[in-house]
Amino acid sequence: MTLIVTWWPIVVIVVDIAIRIAAVIIVPRNRRPTAAMAWLLAIYFIPFVGVLLFLLIGTPRLPRKRRRKQDAINEYIRETSAHLDFGTLRPNAPEWFTSTVTLNRNLGAMPLAGDNSAHLIPDYQASLDAMADEVRRARDYVHVEFYILQSDHATDNFFRALEEVIARGVTVRVLLDHWANRGKPYYRRTLRRLTRMGAKWRLMLPVQPFKGKYQRPDLRNHRKLLVVDGDVAFMGSQNLTDSTYNLRKNIRRGLHWVDLMVRVEGPVVASINAVFLSDWYSETGETLEHEIELFEMNAGPGDLDCQIIPSGPGFRFENNLRLFLGLLYYAQRKIIIVSPYFVPDEAMLLAVTTACHRGLQVELFVSEEGDQAMVYHAQRSYYEVLLKAGVRIWMYRKPFILHTKSLTIDDEVAIIGSSNMDMRSFGLNMEISMLVRGSEFVNEMRDVEDMYRNLSRELTLEEWEKQPLRSTVLDNLARLTSALQ
Numbered sequence: 001m002t003l004i005v006t007w008w009p010i011v012v013i014v015v016d017i018a019i020r021i022a023a024v025i026i027v028p029r030n031r032r033p034t035a036a037m038a039w040l041l042a043i044y045f046i047p048f049v050g051v052l053l054f055l056l057i058g059t060p061r062l063p064r065k066r067r068r069k070q071d072a073i074n075e076y077i078r079e080t081s082a083h084l085d086f087g088t089l090r091p092n093a094p095e096w097f098t099s100t101v102t103l104n105r106n107l108g109a110m111p112l113a114g115d116n117s118a119h120l121i122p123d124y125q126a127s128l129d130a131m132a133d134e135v136r137r138a139r140d141y142v143h144v145e146f147y148i149l150q151s152d153h154a155t156d157n158f159f160r161a162l163e164e165v166i167a168r169g170v171t172v173r174v175l176l177d178h179w180a181n182r183g184k185p186y187y188r189r190t191l192r193r194l195t196r197m198g199a200k201w202r203l204m205l206p207v208q209p210f211k212g213k214y215q216r217p218d219l220r221n222h223r224k225l226l227v228v229d230g231d232v233a234f235m236g237s238q239n240l241t242d243s244t245y246n247l248r249k250n251i252r253r254g255l256h257w258v259d260l261m262v263r264v265e266g267p268v269v270a271s272i273n274a275v276f277l278s279d280w281y282s283e284t285g286e287t288l289e290h291e292i293e294l295f296e297m298n299a300g301p302g303d304l305d306c307q308i309i310p311s312g313p314g315f316r317f318e319n320n321l322r323l324f325l326g327l328l329y330y331a332q333r334k335i336i337i338v339s340p341y342f343v344p345d346e347a348m349l350l351a352v353t354t355a356c357h358r359g360l361q362v363e364l365f366v367s368e369e370g371d372q373a374m375v376y377h378a379q380r381s382y383y384e385v386l387l388k389a390g391v392r393i394w395m396y397r398k399p400f401i402l403h404t405k406s407l408t409i410d411d412e413v414a415i416i417g418s419s420n421m422d423m424r425s426f427g428l429n430m431e432i433s434m435l436v437r438g439s440e441f442v443n444e445m446r447d448v449e450d451m452y453r454n455l456s457r458e459l460t461l462e463e464w465e466k467q468p469l470r471s472t473v474l475d476n477l478a479r480l481t482s483a484l485q
Contacts, residue, residue, distance in 0.1 A: 019043065063215050066282060070314035073278045074109040087115030087267045090305050090437060096330040097413065097437060101307055103326060104435065107319040110274065110308040116266030117302025118436060120416075120444045122451065124243045127234070127261040128158055134228050134263075135161040141171040143227040143276040145204075147220065147418070148239035149176040151190040155240055163197045171200070175279055177221045178203035185246040202283045205430075219313050221279065222429035224261075224418050225272055233272040235432060236261035236416060237405045254399040255371060260338075260406065260448060262416050262434070266300025271308035275432055278310070304438035311419065312430030320419045320433055321426040324407060325351050331360055331409035336449055338365040338406045343378045343422035343479075349385070356390035364391050365452050369398035375422065377478035380471070387461040394456040402452065408445050413437050416445075 089112065101112045121127040135142050135158065142165060151159050162172050174194055181187050181203075194201045204221035206213045226234040238259035244250045245257070264272065281287055311319035328335060328351035335355055342364060344352065355362050364386065370376025383393060396402035405421075408414040417433030419425045436442075 066215070067314055069282050070278070073281065077109040077274055078105075086111050086113035087300075089114040090303065093305075093437065094330075096326075100323065100326050100330070100435070104307055104309050104319070104323060107315065107317050107322065108309045108311065110271045110310070112305055112307040113267035113271065114305050115300050115302065116264060116268045116304045116306045117300045118262050118264045118304055118306065118434075118438075118441055120448055121234075121236075121261045121263060122448050124238065124257070124259055125154060127236075127238055127259070128155055128240070130263065131226050131234050131261075132158040132161040134226070134232050134234070135165060138165045138170045138228050140229050141173070142229075143173050143225075143273060143280075144240070145175040145221075145223055145225050145276050145279060146240040147177045147222045147224060148180050148184070148241050148245065149174070149190060150181075150184065150186045150241040150246060151193045152186055152242045152246055154242040158240065159193060159197075162199060166198045172198075173276075173280060174199050174201040175204050175221070175276070175283065176201070178206040178208075179217060180220060202280070204279060204283060216428075218428060220429050221312075222418050222425065223275065223279070223310075223432045225276060225432060227269065227273045227276055230269055230273055231265065233264045233269045234261050235264065235272060235418070235434060237403050237418060250371070253369075255369070255401055256399065257401045257403045258396065260404040260416065264300075264306070264434070266302060266304075266306070268306035268308060268434070269300075272432070272434075275308060275310050279430075282314070302438075302440075304436055304441055306437075307435045309417075309433045309435060310431070311426075311433070313428060314430065318426045320431055321345070321348065323415070323433065323435065324348065324421065327407065327409050327413065327415070328352060328355055331355060333410050334361045334408075336363045336365070336406075336408045336445075337421060338402065338404045338449070338452065339421040340367055340401060340403045340405070341372070341375045341379060341420040341422040341424070342366055342382070343375060343424075344382065345423055345426065348421065349382065352391065353385065353389035362389075362391045363394060363449075365394045365396060365402060365404075365449070365456065367398070367400070367402045368395040368457070369401065371401050374478045374481060375424075377471075377475045378481070379422075381475035381479040383459065383464055384461075387459070387464055393459040394453055395459050396452060396456045400455075402456075404448075404452075406445060406448075408442055408449070411442055412439050414442050414445050 105111060121130055142162065144162075166172050176190075181190075191201070205215065205219055207217050208214070224236060224238060224240075236259065238257075238261050239245070243256040250256075277288055309319055309323055325347055328348070335352075337352075352362060352364075366379065370379075386393060405419055406414065406416045407421075414436045415433050416436070417431060419429075419431035419433050425431055
């Protein structure tokens with residue numbers, strides 16, 4: 001007994017040292033220095049808890065089988081679309097835009113397409129009703145993919161539209177994220193309604209270890225899209241739910257989400273549909289090329305050049321981050337960023353501040369109030385350096401949460417989609433973004449930005465420097481945890 005008591009502290013010390021040595025070897029491999037440092041700090045200060053967390057969420061990649069599916073999908077899309085005509089492109093594209101398109105094509109496989117129309121819908125309920133109206137026009141199929149999808153009073157019209165078209169023989173396929181919806185209000189009711197109406201539905205990235213379905217629990221499919229017959233698509237930042245998300249804490253605080261969706265027609269709709277088909281295949285193993293022509297071209301009534309950029313842990317690189325960085329450096333006059341969760345990595349922070357130093361007008365729209373405490377405080381930790389560089393920060397007034405995700409540069413190029421400008425969206429979430437070239441679309445974006453500006457107040461450096469010490473401490477601690485990827 002005495003021998004065991006004597007040796008026990010030695011065993012603990014040896015294990016502790018072994019963990020620290022192994023962490024130095026394992027953790028930094030193929031990982032950002034900031035993320036590696038955050039994990040090493042966690043493991044060094046709280047060894048056993050840190051190791052447990054690293055084993056649980058330390059791999060920012062989908063399982064190898066899933067990544068191989070994505071590689072196969074990308075190769076199929078490249079081969080299928082290599083020699084197809086994607087409409088007439090706008091003339092006189094700057095050289096940097098062409099190289100950006102090549103970057104997106106190499107990383108995300110999707111082609112640039114011309115002859116598209118894209119129109120913004122900034123009103124929350126109006127976008128839900130517009131999607132319902134389009135569903136009712138369906139002839140062959142409806143593809144629905146949303147991070148959060150709930151059957152509630154706000155979305156009832158949309159669900160009734162699905163029921164109506166299924167009743168007359170239209171195929172409806174639905175994808176919704178498992179982890180984001182489980183435990184939320186109306187989750188079971190929503191699934192029962194989908195089953196009862198005859199929709200084909202699947203959970204995205206399910207965490208169901210007893211069914212053999214498991215990956216890092218916080219890897220999420222964050223995409224929001226709707227495709228009807230390959231003719232019309234909707235995409236953007238809005239989930240298919242009430243603007244309060246039906247959560248008691250939001251209703252108690254009076255919080256409502258402000259979002260932006262875009263209605264798209266033209267050849268680029270095929271690319272949006274390809275993203276859905278990719279996710280459907282990844283979740284079900286079912287290929288649908290025999291039923292739906294992947295790149296069936298339908299010329300739209302507009303003249304916009306559009307390219308879809310899918311991104312996420314199924315890809316080898318951070319497709320969305322590389323796109324954003326390129327555009328930030330290519331901009332010549334103006335950059336306007338709208339992101340509810342702005343937690344940049346070093347590269348993005350450098351690109352934004354460098355734009356200011358180059359003399360560009362740079363504006364950032366965020367929410368005055370946060371819905372996620374850790375992200376809210378992590379975002380605030382960057383305000384001082386941004387303000388000192390010359391970024392104008394607009395805070396959308398509470399109790400509204402500005403949830404739009406967009407980027408416009410100069411007068412001809414914009415991005416809209418589901419991707420925040422934070423490390424989660426860059427590395428852990430599956431996202432969809434659309435690159436648009438066309439002054440008419442940017443003008444629509446400018447109108448929305450003006451509306452946001454009128455409903456916001458500007459944060460000044462003088463105001464920020466009056467922040468209490470406790471807020472600074474919370475902000476900096478949250479900033480450290482945001483790097484745990």
